Amino acid sequence: MTEQKIGNVHEYTVTELSGAVKRTIEDTFGLVRVRGELGRVTRAASGHMYLDLKDEKSVISSVMWKGMAARLSINPEQGMEVIAMGRMTTFPGQSRYQLVIDSLEPAGVGALMALLEERKKKFAAEGLFAPERKRSLPFLPQVIGVVTSPSGAVIRDILHRLRERFPRHVIVWPTLVQGRGAEVKIADAIKGFNALTPNSTVPRPDVLIVARGGGSLEDLWCFNEEVVVRAAAASEIPLISAVGHETDTTLIDYVSDRRAPTPTAAAEFAVPVRSELLSEVLNKERRFVGAATRTIEQRRTALMSAARGLGRPEDILGAATQRLDRASDGLRSGLRARLDNALTQVARVGGRLTPNLLAGGFAKRENTIAQMWSRISDRTDRIVRDRHSRLTSSARVLAAVSYQSVLERGFALVRGTDGQLLRRTGDTASVPGGQIQFVDGTRDFVFDGSTVPSKSQKKPVKAAPKTDKDEKRSNVKPKQQGLFD
Structure with missing residues (x-):
């Protein structure tokens, strides 16, 4: 019976059974909506994404083809709770x-x-959100860089607001602001603006605006991605975030240097109002002119008050001027009286001058001069005699020590051919001849090479034999002879 039942069971091949199971599952679960937590999330090089959906007890392997994966508005991460919609199928190979x-x-x-x-x-x-990291915005930037979509209303609002307030040079870096891959484009735009140098053909912005219009949390999710947050934090150019409406908050708002509730407000933060600046400058000019005028008036009033306190120069100098005039008049009359008195004395003295009086005066002066000349002559004679006596004594001393006196006594000077004195016989060894100076002249001479015995050479004298007394005396020690007493 058992064998009959077994023989009635349909026999499948492995492929047939796999295909039957595949059709059964796909027909039964053609469209399902599954809620679960993401486990493993893997993106293959082909662009396909492999995920695990799990709950407390089970795990379902999932796959998302690259066309669908590219259109995701969020980046799936492990631990994220999601709702997936798709169809169940099998993978016969495994x-x-x-x-x-x-x-x-x-x-x-x-x-x-x-x-x-x-x-x-x-x-x-x-x-990254620390307040000390945030930098102040430039008061009046020359160039403003905007990271946004070039086709949206955001860039038009920003340009319109800048034109109203203070027109500036604006550079737009077009990029996606929603959908899969938008976060990479936004980060690249921020890095690209920072990579510009002063020598670049495109001017480097003084301030950046990252802007997007309003939307849902999913629409704005690219501004919460880590790559965007880190690019904004690393920006060397001050950055204004203007993402969504005033109630929308993204992570780029926390890391930016200034958060604007709307793109229009970002333009207002970037530049001041030109008309207000002109008005303020005019107001300050008026205030400055008024302050300067008041200061000058105050100084003028103070100077006039001080001048009144000092009095008129005529009052101060009047008395002194009168005294000077009086003294001048007195000086003039005094000089005239002094001159008249001097002329009178000269006339009186001139009347007493006669030729005899002048001759007597001259005679007296001549007598005085003669006496003085006599004293000078006597003094001069004494000095000359004294100097002559001292000179004569010096001449005698000089004559006594002069070699001329030696020559007078019969000596002579012998000089070699080089003019040097020959004092010893050894000096003649290298001299062939020379000159002999006598008291009355000189004579030349030549050495012939022969030697003549001198009369001053004495014959040797034999020593007398020593006596006993001499022998004893020679044996006496120096101390006994009293040499050291």
Whole structure:
């Protein structure tokens, strides 16, 4: 019986059974909506994405083809709670089933908010949101860089507001601001503006505006991605974030140097109002002129008050002028009286001058001069005689020590041919001849090489034999002879 039943069971090949299971699963679960937590998230080089959906007890392998993966508005991450919609199928090569995902979205705003808070805590712990990192915006930038979509209303609002307030040179870096890959484009735009140098053909902006219009949390999610946050934090150019409306908040708002509630407000933060500046300058000019005028008037009033306190120069100098005039008149009359008196004395003295009086005066002066000349002559004679006596004594001393007196006594000077004195016989060894100076002249001579015995040479004298007394005397020690007494 058992064998009959077994023989009635349909026999499948492995491929047939795999295909039957595949059709059964696909027909039964042609379109499903699954809520779960993302486990493993892998993006292959081909662009396909492989994910695991799990809950507390089970795991379903999932795959999203690259066309769908490129259109995701969020970047799937491990731990994110999502809702996936797709169809169930099998993979016969490994005998497993899987979910082919056609759409993937966060499981409500709460899931995204939880992920947002988690990232916010992470970046805050790194100090990217610290107030001391934020830089002040330039008061009046020459060039403004804008990172946004060139086709939206955002760039038109910014340009319109800048034109109203203070027209500036604006450079737009066109980029995606929503959808898959937008975060990379935004980060590249921020880095590209910072890479510009003063010598570049494109001028380097003085301030950046990253702007986007309003939208849902999913639409603005690219501004919460880590690559955008880190690019904004690393920007050397001051950055204004203007993403969404006033109630929308993204992570780039925390890391930027200034957060604007709207793109229009970002333009207002970037430049001042030109008319207000002109008005302020005119107002300050009026205030400055008024202050300067008041200061000058105050100084003029103070000077006039001080002048009144000093009095008129005529009052101060009048008495002194009168005294000077009186003294001048007195000086003139005094000089005239002094001159008249002197002329009178000269006339009186001149009347007493006669030739005899002058002759007597001259005679007296001549007598005085003669006496003085006599004293000078006597003094001069004494000095000359004294100097003559001293000179004569010196001449006698000089004559006594002069070699001429030696020659007078019969000596002579012998000089070689070189004019040097020959004092010893050894000096004649290298001299062939010379000159002999006598008291009355000189004579030349030549050495002939022969020697003549001198009369002064004495014959040797034999020594007398020593006596006993001499022998004893020679044996006496120096101390006994008293040499050291």
